[in-house]
Amino acid sequence: METTRRRRRKSGLQRRKARAGRLFSYFWLLGFLLFVANPLFQSLMYSFSKVEISRGSVRLNIIGLENFVKAFTADAEFIPMLIDSLTVIVVDVLLVTFFSLFVAVMLNKKFKGRALLRAIFFLPVIITSGALVYVMQSDVSAQFAGASGQQGMPMLQTVDFKSMLLTLTNNNPAVSVLTDAIDRVYQIIWKSGVQILLFIAGLQAISPALYESAEVEGSTGWESFWKITLPMISPIIVINLVYTIIDSFTDYNNELLRYIQEMAFGTTLDYGYSAALAWIFFAIICVILALSVGILSRKVFYMND
């Protein structure tokens, strides 16, 4: 009698908590149905059709899987671009995560000039977002394209350094390997802005009491990092991983995304084919995300579970 009542009371509390959780997330779901579901469905329909756009109205001619077949069989550019994007991402995710965690741990220490240094590390968040990237890229690349032969944001690359080295060594191919590696470093630093910010926030949410008690027990800073910082920050590692993957896929510099956009708004105006490419792309990102989060979340430490 006693046990059944206790169980019922417990399940009552659980049910109440479930109800609160449903309230929060169903609110989101309502918004999703109102604003996103319909455009998303439309875009999916586009991918199965030939789209004709005329002043404010859109007409669809359903053609089945033709767009998808075209992407994998007839389009010579799509598959190489896709493979290119995928390899870049694997390298980026690893390097960005390590680099940003390192910088965040450093910036979380108390030292003179910390405020200034944090402000400097906030700059990439401002400069690499939206309009600024677009504007700076459009002219500087036109100016420098001839000199460096490279696309992208030359301000962030080793332009003058590279041309100098090449003239000094008489176009030695080994030099370009070296400078490419350096370019990679530049890009990693520029791509880590948001991740550093998130890591700093995560580090600050760790209770100082944990470190104090560890110190009393005689643990070194190195041990504290592995036993306290890393487990406590692991939820933020997951979100940074997800962000980095998504960021490099939706980045302005991503040539595949630009290709997709070009298909829709450029000279071809093939909105249906563009939508089909986008959906193939999504499907692949989803699989990658699910795999990496699935592997990582076994190692993640949440204080309550």
Next chain:
Amino acid sequence: MTAKLTNSRTYKKLFYRLFFIMLFCGIGYILIYPLIYIFTTAVKSPADMLDTTTVWIAKKPTYTNFLDAWGYIEYIKSLINTVMIAVSVTVLNLAVCSTIGYGFARFKFRERGLIFALVVFTIIVPPQVIGLPQYIYFLQFDIFGIFKNTLGGTINFNNTLAPFILPAVFGQGLKSGLFIYIFRQFYRGMPVELEEAGYIDGCGTFKTYLRIMVPSATPAFTTVGLLSFVWHWNEVFNQAQYMTNNPTLSMRLVGIVGYITKSSQVTDLSYVVPTKYAGVALVILPLIIVYLIGQKFFVEGIERSGIVG
């Protein structure tokens, strides 16, 4: 012997410190380089642009670039629009995404995983992909045909803030899914004892959340607030789509080269490039000022919240 030991230890410490100073100076230089480039180019006159001996500091600096850029951008009008979008959406994001993220972090129910997978999915979708259908949707806005039946027509939201605010109210704005994810990760990392104390003291679910969880999550709030503000400040795709006759800073910045060459019939790069960078400087200056003023507050707010656990 012991003296020697401590000596080597201080050397080691000194070496480490030197190493980190050098490292951070190098990284700092890479990060600050574009900023120096923007501001030094912005004051250059055409003569400086053509002079090959002028690298950084203009020999004949001019402020007229800023006046021209100010005019092209329609600065005050654009600034007001941009501030309205960035502030309103950021406030909504903080209020709504944190609550939704809390719901995903703390409450167990069967369909939680499925709905959360949908949230993550909305982050992946770039705005360009659902752009066209969403544009048509806001041009003829209607909820299940209600407006058509009661008002006798649909609502045109073009040139209003509604396409930015309405989705944000439901946590569907630009990158809102990411913010929900960030809040969820933070709340999940917090000790459950915090809330239990609230429940024991007789607080309800909402009161416990507002009084206990929100103050403990200050780092998450400042980070999300910062990101949301900057991203809406610089966002261009949606703004260009919905604010066709109502300029914003980022829209005008993207089109600035076109404006300069069209309105003044000048295609001389030695004039166009500095004026463009003057425009860039005008757009990011408010962001930098807000960050520098807010920094002290952010750091303090963050450090005060270190009572977690």
